[in-house]
Amino acid sequence: MKIATLAAKAVAAGTIGLIALTGCSSPGGSSADAVSATGPVVIQYNPTLYSWAGIIAQNEGFFKKNGVNAELKQIDNGTLATTALASGDITMAFQDLSLVSPYLNKGQKFTAITATGQLSWDVVAPKSSGSPTDFPASVASLKGKKIGVPSLGSVAYYYAQAYLKAAGVDPSSVQFVAVGPFAQVPAVIATGQVDAAVITPDQTYQLEQAGSVKVLFSAVKDRAKVDSELAKVIGTPGAFYFAQSSWAKGNPELVKKVQRSIAQADVWAHDPANLPALTTMLQQMKLLPAKITDQKALQNYVAYAVTFLTTHASPANMQAYVDFWKSNGLLKADVTGAGLLSPTMATTAEQTTAQAK
Structure with missing residues (x-):
C-alpha cells in the first residue's frame, strides 16, 4: 500500500x-x-x-x-x-x-x-530558564508561556495539560506550539522558540548529558507528587x-x-551481560542517538533507556x-x-x- x-x-x-x-x-x-x-x-x-x-x-x-x-x-x-x-x-x-x-x-x-x-513524559526548559525545578512550582511557572509538543493533539499535548492542571494552572493560559519530531526539540529550545517542551525520559537523559536543559517535571522523580489517578498513567x-x-x-x-x-x-x-550486544545491535540499525558517538556513553544511554x-x-x-x-x-x-x-x-x-x- x-x-x-x-x-x-x-x-x-x-x-x-x-x-x-x-x-x-x-x-x-x-x-x-x-x-x-x-x-x-x-x-x-x-x-x-x-x-x-x-x-x-x-x-x-x-x-x-x-x-x-x-x-x-x-x-x-x-x-x-x-x-x-x-x-x-x-x-x-x-x-x-x-x-x-x-x-x-x-x-x-x-x-x-x-x-x-x-x-512517561517529562517537561524540560532551557538551562538558562528562570523556572524553579521543584514540582509543582516548576510547571506552575509556565503560565503564560510557550510549551513545545510534537503536534497539537499528540499524546505529549494531553500529558502537558494534565501536568499543568496538577500544578494548578489552567491549560488555556499557556500557548502550545507544534515543534515536530523530537529530534528538533534541542534546536527549538536553544533558539527560544518555546519556553519548555514535553519529551520522553530517554530524550531528557540525552539533553541533560549535553547540559542543555533543566527538568521541570520528571516522570520518574515527580510521579509521587501528582494525584493518584494521574500517577497511574505515568x-x-x-x-x-x-x-x-x-x-x-x-x-x-x-x-x-x-x-x-x-x-x-x-x-x-x-541482563547486564547483554548490554554491549544490545548497544551494538541498536547502533547497527541506526536506532540510537547519532550525536552520542562514544561507545561507553552509548552503553550508558541504552542502560538507562532499557529500564523503561x-x-x-x-x-x-x-x-x-x-x-x-x-x-x-x-x-x-x-x-x-x-x-x-x-x-x-x-x-x-x-x-x-x-x-x-
Missing part, C-alpha cells in the same frame, strides 16, 4: 496528531498475509525504545526459535502505523491507547498482545503491541508464541489508561482494560519471566 493511501485513510479515520510522511516507509505486504496464520507476522518498529522488544526478538532469534515467521516493517509515524494495523497491512503495531481510540470509537476491535514499555506500562482482535482470537497458539518470544527478549534485554522496556501489564494498568483517555474525550467506545488485553498476556514481571522459559 502506498504511503499516500495510508495518509488519506488516517485523515478519514480522524486519527490524532500530524501525519509526517518524511522518514516513513511503506508497510508493504498484502492484508491477507498480514492477518493469516500462514503468512508472516508483520510487526512495526521505529527508532524508539518502545519497539526494542520486537527488534531484539527478531535479531536474537527468539521469534524463529518459537516458530514465529516474523517480519519487521519500519513505520516511524504512529498515525500511519495505526492505519496500517487497521487496514491489515501489518499484524502488530506498538501503540498507546490514544492512537487506536479513533478506530475503537468506530467499532473496530483491537487486542493488546504484549506491553512494550512504560509510558511511568506505568502504557505502550502495547496491538493486533486486530479477529487475528488474535483466530490464532491463539501463534499469539502465545509471539508472547513467549517478546518475553524472552525482555529478559535478555535486562516493560512487556507485562495488568488489567488495572490498562483500565487507568482507558479512564485517562475517556476523561480527555478521545476514547468513547465501551471498552474495559481487561477486555483490551490478550487473555494470555503476562500481567506481572514474574509472569514475564515464567513465560520466557
Whole structure:
C-alpha cells in the first residue's frame, strides 16, 4: 500500500496528531498475509525504545526459535502505523491507547498482545530558564508561556495539560506550539522558540548529558507528587503491541508464541551481560542517538533507556489508561482494560519471566 493511501485513510479515520510522511516507509505486504496464520507476522518498529522488544526478538532469534515467521516493517509515524494495523497491512503495531481510540470509537476491535514499555513524559526548559525545578512550582511557572509538543493533539499535548492542571494552572493560559519530531526539540529550545517542551525520559537523559536543559517535571522523580489517578498513567506500562482482535482470537497458539518470544527478549534485554550486544545491535540499525558517538556513553544511554522496556501489564494498568483517555474525550467506545488485553498476556514481571522459559 502506498504511503499516500495510508495518509488519506488516517485523515478519514480522524486519527490524532500530524501525519509526517518524511522518514516513513511503506508497510508493504498484502492484508491477507498480514492477518493469516500462514503468512508472516508483520510487526512495526521505529527508532524508539518502545519497539526494542520486537527488534531484539527478531535479531536474537527468539521469534524463529518459537516458530514465529516474523517480519519487521519500519513505520516511524504512529498515525500511519495505526492505519496500517487497521487496514491489515501489518499484524502488530506498538501503540498507546490514544492512537487506536479513533478506530475503537468506530467499532473496530483491537487486542493488546504484549506491553512494550512504560509510558512517561517529562517537561524540560532551557538551562538558562528562570523556572524553579521543584514540582509543582516548576510547571506552575509556565503560565503564560510557550510549551513545545510534537503536534497539537499528540499524546505529549494531553500529558502537558494534565501536568499543568496538577500544578494548578489552567491549560488555556499557556500557548502550545507544534515543534515536530523530537529530534528538533534541542534546536527549538536553544533558539527560544518555546519556553519548555514535553519529551520522553530517554530524550531528557540525552539533553541533560549535553547540559542543555533543566527538568521541570520528571516522570520518574515527580510521579509521587501528582494525584493518584494521574500517577497511574505515568511511568506505568502504557505502550502495547496491538493486533486486530479477529487475528488474535483466530490464532491463539501463534499469539502465545509471539508472547513467549517478546518475553524472552525482555529478559535478555535486562541482563547486564547483554548490554554491549544490545548497544551494538541498536547502533547497527541506526536506532540510537547519532550525536552520542562514544561507545561507553552509548552503553550508558541504552542502560538507562532499557529500564523503561516493560512487556507485562495488568488489567488495572490498562483500565487507568482507558479512564485517562475517556476523561480527555478521545476514547468513547465501551471498552474495559481487561477486555483490551490478550487473555494470555503476562500481567506481572514474574509472569514475564515464567513465560520466557
